[in-house]
Amino acid sequence: MSTHTGEGPDAGTRPAPFRPDLFAGAAFIVLGLAFAIGGAQYDVGSALRMGSGYVPIALGGTLTVLGLLVVVMAFRGGDPAIRDVVRPPVPWRRAGLLVAAILFFGFTVGGLGLGPTLLVTTFLAALAAPEVKPLRAALTAAGITALCLVVFVALLQLKLPLFGDWLGG
Amino acid sequence: MRRHIPLASLACLTMLSLAACGGGDADPASYPEDEITLVVPFSAGGPTDTVARLIAEPMAEELGADIVVQNVEGAGGTIAGGQVADADADGYEVLIHHIGMSTAPALYPDLAYSPLEDFKTVGLVTDVPMTIVARPDFEPETLEELVTYVKENADTVTLANAGVGAASQLCGLLIEQAVGVDLTEVPYDGTGPALTDLVGGQVDFMCDQTTNTASQIQAGEIKGYAVTTPEPVEALPDLPTTAEAGLPDVEVGVWHGLYVPADTPDEIVEKLTAALEVALEDQNVIDQMGTLGTTPVPAEDVTPEAHTAKLEEQIDLWTPIIEESGVTGG
Amino acid sequence: MDGILLGLETALQPSNILICLLGVTLGTAVGVLPGIGPTATVALLLPITFEFDPVASLIMLAGIYYGAQYGGSTTAILLNLPGESSSVVTALDGHQMAKQGRAGPALATAALGSFFAGTVATVVLAMFAPPLAQLALKFGPADFFSIVVLGLIASIALASGSTVKALAMIVLGLLLGTIGQDQFTGVPRFTFGVRELYGGLDFVSLAVGLFGLAEILRNLESKQSSELVTRKVQGLWLTRDDFRRIRMPVLRGTVLGSALGVLPGGGHVLASFTSYSLEKRLSKEPKKFGTGVIEGVAAPESANNAAAQTSFIPLLSLGLPTHPVMALLVGAFIIQGIVPGPQVIEQEPELVWGLIASMWVGNLLLVLLNLPLIGIWVRMLTVPYNVLFPAIIAFASIGCYSIGLNAWDVFAIAGAGLLGYFLIRWGCEAAPLLLGFVLGPLLEENLRRAMIISRGDPSVFVTRPISASLLLLAAIIIVVAVLPSVRKKREVVFQGEDD
Structure with missing residues (x-):
């Protein structure tokens, strides 16, 4: 790599x-x-x-x-393959956002349904982008959610409810 | 030529379906108003999946609603069992399960549901016979010879099976118990690999479903000793039953039944049972089961009563055998 | 040869060509989705085929399978998201090529290599299926254990950095492979009472996390979005030099893949890994592997496709499935009222030969379909990264979840992503770990099975001729290849003493 x-x-x-x-x-x-x-x-x-x-x-x-x-x-001097590579610091906040996005998906997709879960997940993920404004992230999230619903629900007909039990679906 | 290609599949791929978010209140009288999900606890393409898909079509026709097969694999079918036990008791989620329903309580001490208390039975579907088979160059020629041989060579004979909790393992346990020996069991990840090593002569003998073994026996790739049902199997006329060949206690079949959550209204269960009965009289279903080496159960067994009796009897049979063998699913 | 003519006659009927095209297209379209690998694609699309008559349904299924494999390679190359063990290796150099603007040649190489390998393997299948199948049956658990050991040892070459770390990653992968229910005793290992983990970690989740998510995290290290991943595209087609460079790797990959694919019990898994390692060993510039060399795409893609093809041999000549996808095919046979067995080729010649011929037709259609599509795929890389990576996260989460409706498959992405990010930061590579993960269960089950069958006598590994020669080969590889590099490393790192 x-x-x-x-x-x-x-x-x-x-x-x-x-x-x-x-x-x-x-x-x-x-x-x-x-x-x-x-x-x-x-x-x-x-x-x-x-x-x-x-x-x-x-x-x-x-x-x-x-x-x-x-x-x-x-x-004894370290691994020569990476010894001289200077890495930027770990992007903790961004990593946290991405992990939170994925965990949120896993925890809520069954209860909230695909629609609401995806909106939140993609919004959290989009927030991790460099120099991003919340509004921009929200727009990105809405767009990706719509795309995913078309692909997975409409075209592939996966049996994933759009709205889950927690929302009285 | 172009006209001959069924475009229905394309249409179903592109159709926008929001039915999945349905569910809703159940009025037993008007059931079914919606798509019914038939949950299969094993992978698509396996024997249980095949049985499910066979009966789904005629049942759907009879009920007047679509039936969608959903494969929920894992942990010997107990993931699917848990899912349906917790499902809404409105008849829109139906479980098909086999003999594993009766062995799960013994195999999984921490099982989250009880097969008898958390489900209502709909009816039995089919009872797939099993066969006792051996590698082609295995010494014994008949079941009697096998019993003698196994007793004399208990230290070296290897008994293959398709994994923990698989029907072939259960049948193997039954054989060991009936013969009174403790053999070296060689587990495989499914019937395919086990049969491969049997054909290749790496292991000595095993017991598995006719579905998997019949064509290999017919081709002479493996040696068949007996079928484990009270009646001979049509596809294998040369094989005696275990009772005829001197092992009457080895009577085992991979029986399948339908289940719904325990609180499902009786009216809905009756409708499902009636539809199952019609499906099992369907000529196509009978023919296709024939190629699997099995038949639909007789009409009197397509009832919740007969099904519950079978389930109770099987739980009582397997629990001590499994506990004594020390086998566990977790 | 009569058989193959009958097969071509069947497969080349216009309706069957269309069915095959439909299967290839659907397979590619679904297989290209991140988080859905070829096996899952076949399982998802299997029910569609039930509507057709037996010949058409199997032809469609074969089309779906090859389409899905190619779709999976596309995702691996473009997004660094392998969907199956075989495309892990493709991602190593393929994605680097994509980053350098050479996604087009990488995709074209995958398509052409696969087509060539598929053609050769189809001929092998048509001419030698029965004897090869008989040969494959000679492989017992002890032999299989030895070939897995050989594969693991050969694959230390996968790593471009430290050998010790690569070994550690392989062992870690082997250990992750032990999670889940023990196939021999039924005891759930390292599952902490979570029933969803009984089936073990999901390969796709792990691969998506270790490769995809870790890569995203690494990209997000940069402060400005403008720094993210250069998206220049230089040419969609292979240069004359590219053609010269891929010739031998494709050939060697095809031979190796064809041989490994026949083995029962999972030989196909080894094909792409070992052919990549072989090329790296043979190369004059092994250090360049992993930085985007075209040989690193050509060899594993050819090997994988050849193995995919020849792994049909045990199924078609003996009725024995040796591969999860083959098991699905058996189900499809049965649904169609055909019980696969040793006689199926005599009883249903039109069906079996039609299937074999349509594999070749499917590969041809794949090339025809995908070469024009390359331009479109490559354009996907021009999507701004700020939009692309949240979309990858969303697609991968849905993909992994939808297969088993198992939330733990989603959690595993996050866990593997973090693990992968830090390990890669510390100079460890993900590919050996994934290889270990895939081979771990094979290694353990065959070791234990061999020991049971030999009644606890370990000499079985050296008294069986096949096993003994494989282990000897492994030993030679260590002596010839690993020792010099270890000695060199010792001079640098350990200043020449013990280990």
Whole structure:
């Protein structure tokens, strides 16, 4: 993917641990342990009849070890592929809006129905655009909602109610 | 030539339909006024889906309303069961389910609904026979030989099935119980892969629906021992029934029935039962079920009473077997 | 060869050509929607085919299937939204090409590569179906486990960055694949009592999140909308140089895909991944893979289409479905009153050969339909990004939800999107994770099944000839390819010691 097709690994080293590798390694360790510990709740079984926990524990352990290796990498100069790529800060507000838009869709589409849910979801998503005014976002949302209704309800005839039970539909 | 292409499908794709937001108040006397949804707990194209689509058309004709098939897959059919149990009791959402309805309480201890209390039965639809089959070069030639062989080689014989809670697993449990052995079960994700490995000789034997096995038996790709119904199956005249061949306790069929939410007015249930009865007398339905290796149930079983009795009997049969085997769906 | 002539006679009847065209068009139109992959498209459109007579209905279904696959590749290339495991790989270089204004050549390559592969695979299917099917049956669980291992090892090459991170992403993908009901014991794993998760995470949700949403988040890092994604379009057609570059990748992809597609149990899944890895290994400039090289689109698209075609072999010659779409087809057969089995090719020659021939016709129609459409698809990229990305979110949410009416499939998009965004920021790539996710269940189930059948004796993996040779090949790949790069990495990173 394009992020780390950066300009090559030729630049110098950094003194402090390379933070992206530290984070990535930590994420792998946490997830690996979570799966391994979670897997230990299930029956491990034997080599003949492996239980439900056998494979998750083995893989979780492997991921933890790989995560440790990535952490070691962080202290030894970091991943050359991304070491010299300067990334802009994380767009927290925008990411929050997009995640909220998707979660809102999941939580309400059954109750509110497709129409109202889509309006709110697309409005939240449109607000995440750079330099956007609320009115503009609302117009975008209305347009996309109309398009989606035409495609999914009218053309594809998906069995999704336009208005759900919460609205007395 | 152009005239011969049915354009109905195009029309239905482009038609604007707002019916989905309907529902509304139910007046039992005027039922049905709206589209009815027939919920299938398994994927489109599977055997249960096929049965559902077969009966949907003649039933719709009889009721005078459209019937739309909706596939709600997952968790051994219990997602669909939960959906219909919670649906409005107005007869516009009907569930078709098979033998899994009776095994769900034992397989899923945290089941959110009760098959007996949260539903009204409409009637039985069909009882698909199963067959006991083996890889082509498996030693035993008859069911008697199989029983002896399995007893002598209980350590090495492998018994395939189509996954937890599948009819083939249930039938396998019944065989193990009847023969009195504990075999090595090899689960697969569905009948297709299991049958593939059986044809390829990777596993020894299994028990599965005629729908899936009949053509393979006829072609000699696998060995057939017996059918698990009291009556022989027309498509497989050479196979004895399990009772004839010495395993009378292995009697199992993948029976299907229709359900509506428990509070549905009796008047609506009666209309559905009547429509089902008409559908099962439809010659096309009988013919198509024939290609599946099955038949509609006799008319006296197309009643809520017979259906409830079957459901109760099956729950009583399977619950101890499943509990003893330690199998769980979650 | 009589069979294929009979088939062509059937498939080339004007009414059947029209039916096929209708199927291809519908399949493309639905398949192109973000969040709806080929399998879902076929399931959605299946009921339409029930209205036709058996031959017409299967021809239409084949058309829908190929149309849906092509539609899925289109979305992968234009919007970085893969709808099926096969188009994950297409998105890697295809979307980069689109960003550089070369969406046209990428789409044309996909269409031409698929058509070529489809043509070859149809011939393979027509001439060698029965012996190939018998050969495929020799593949037992142990052999399948070994080929999955081989696929995973070969695919470390998918990553353009660190090998350790790519390995970690594969393992994470394998772990995510264990979520859901354990097929062997029925125990629900990592579902936290949520019944909607019993079936596991949905691949499309995961792919849409890891690729689509993560990409949107990355684009939104820039402050001004004017900075967002250059939308220049340079040419819709392949240059002479492009043609020269895709020739061999298409050929190799076709051969590899045809072979893998025949395997029962999911060989087709491996086709696009392994052919991409192979091209990268063979390339003189492997570093350029992932930055928008046309070989990275040509090889996997050809392999995938060839595999899609040859995966019909077990179904048509043995009546055994080896693929979710094949299982749907079996249902379609049954609805039409035909029980698929070993004899179906003798009992219904017109139907089977008509179906085979119409696959080829369908591929031809796809090229004819889509080459003119490329201009329209590419224009989609000129939609202002401020409008495009909310629309992607909306379409993807509806698409993922509509398949199973399962809100968790929607939540999974958000979760995967966040996970993907941060992991990509930290220099990890999403493609190996998705490969792991797809292959995880295959790896686990075949390992466990093989061990049950061998009664707990692990030597089965080296005493079975097929399995042993596959594992040997995997070992050779490690020695030949991975070790030098690890050694190099050690020099840079570990300063030459243990691991």
